[in-house]
Amino acid sequence: MRENLLSNPPASLPEELVDVLVTHGEMRIERIVSTGQASGEDFWYDQEEHEWVLLLEGSARLMYADGRLLTLEAGDHVTIPACERHRVDWTDPDRPTVWLAVFWR
DSSP: OOOOTTSSOOSOOSSOEEEEEEEETTEEEEEEEESSOOOOTTOOBOOSSEEEEEEEESEEEEEETTSOEEEEETTOEEEEOTTOOEEEEEEOSSSOEEEEEEEEO
């Protein structure tokens, strides 16, 4: 069955939309759609998995616990090692931001 990761992203959501596309063993692939959402001010991801994320559409900014900020535009990708504390600092409120995230141990 053919699917398109960019078809029909919602224009507005009360919270991020996470679709698990594939799981295999300790690997998981997700499509995440953000419409202006960000992590809570005191919230940090500190996950046991590595994460590779590709921004397919929109724009976003990640913040790391050491204060680094990383702005992502469509086509940008980044690998976040397991246990590296980070948060979503900002996503574009004017258009959907579509992420493709791969998690593995």
